[in-house]
Amino acid sequence: MxxxxxxxxxxxxxxxxxxxxxxxxxxxxxxxxxxxxxxxxxxxxxxxxxxxxxxxxxxxxxxLLRNPNPNPAVGIFFPCSFSGFNPWIEYVPFSGIKSSNPPFSKLGFNKRPSDIRIICSCNGLLLCSTTRDYNNLARRYYVYNPTSNKFSTLPKLDGEEDWISSQICGMNLAFDPAKSPHYKVVCIRSWRYMYQLEVYSSETGGPWRKCGEPFKAQVIFQTGVYWNGAIHWIINGFRNSLHFWDSRDSLYFNVDDEILRVMPLLPLPDASNWKSNYRFWESCDHLHYIIDIIRSSISFNVYEMRQDYSEWFIKYRVDLSPVVAAFPEMIRSNPINFYMDWRNRPIYAICSLVRGEKDEDSFLVLNIEGKAIRYNIVYQTFETIFEFVGAEVEGRERFLGRIGYQYIESLCGV
Structure with missing residues (x-):
């Protein structure tokens, strides 16, 4: 019982x-x-x-539930310094309202915050590194989430005693929270005029591993862009009367199948036009290509790549005439270099391209004389969203980085 x-x-x-x-x-x-x-x-x-x-x-x-689609960027990080010394990072919100509580005030991964630089941003995460070490294999690399203020330190790369054979040419972050909570970092190293890919995965947390065979290329590995599951590197586009491209191939590396492929040819200017600073831009799952103007043109095209890599097509036609009219200081009347006659060219930098939910909401962020300008691509309207502190200080040359790093809010771990 x-x-x-x-x-x-x-x-x-x-x-x-x-x-x-x-x-x-x-x-x-x-x-x-x-x-x-x-x-x-x-x-x-x-x-x-x-x-x-x-x-x-x-x-x-x-x-993954919260990020079924790419999140839009809400701001941009600018590297700044006076005369190249004592660098710091300024946060510029796209709303135009200066934040009293920016995502971070310094990158305190070690005892020298000024020693840290941002290498790239990718869907809410930043890839950062130290800068003072002469041999870049001795540098430490970090993946940082500025929203949660958490970071992880990447394992050190294996190095050779001969520093010439162990140069790091580029580091790129690959992260898509709509597919996986894990990220990969792709490192490109040079060895006797050849390049070698190495990959680190946060999922395994293991050491760096070589991927594929050594290869030759003429691309800019420092400015790789993650899109469509791959890292994309643009051709080295400097061209003048003395230098011509040996190759017109841009490359992309799919981080899942780990295969290196060639992209469709870029719409390039003819030989009589001097332009450089070719660059890819990614925003809200769209890959763009812009020619940063060097000669005195204030109109240019923004190209977009189709998802199947079939072709580049013109997405936007940009005319900065209204901006030049409002900021006449953009025009420099004296040549900078005797050999390159750059009279009356606009002085500005394209710091970011941001896609909106609708085409009418898409905009460029321009750097003009210490001001961040938000320029609507479709309506050709613009506004000053930020003025950098110290830009007006006399006797001190202010350096503002040409490229901004997009800030996308994310809760994903590192």
């Missing part, structure tokens, strides 16, 4: 436990549905309140 009572009590307790677990599960499901629509800043506050909510938000499955 006692045995039957004991079994009955145990069965009742088990039933209560199952029922309780179902209630907890249903509450979690409801909570997840709520959390999916909360702003990221609110989610960070939730994480600090409860360990249980913290584990829910940090779950990679939650990040």
């Amino acid at each position: 006692k045995t039957k009572i004991k079994v009955s009590v145990e069965a009742q307790s088990l039933s209560q436990i199952v029922s309780l677990s179902q209630i907890v599960s249903s509450i979690d499901d409801l909570l997840i549905q709520i959390l999916l629509y909360l702003p990221i800043k609110s989610l960070i506050r939730f994480k600090s309140v409860s360990k249980h909510w913290n584990s829910l938000i940090d779950d990679p499955r939650f990040c």
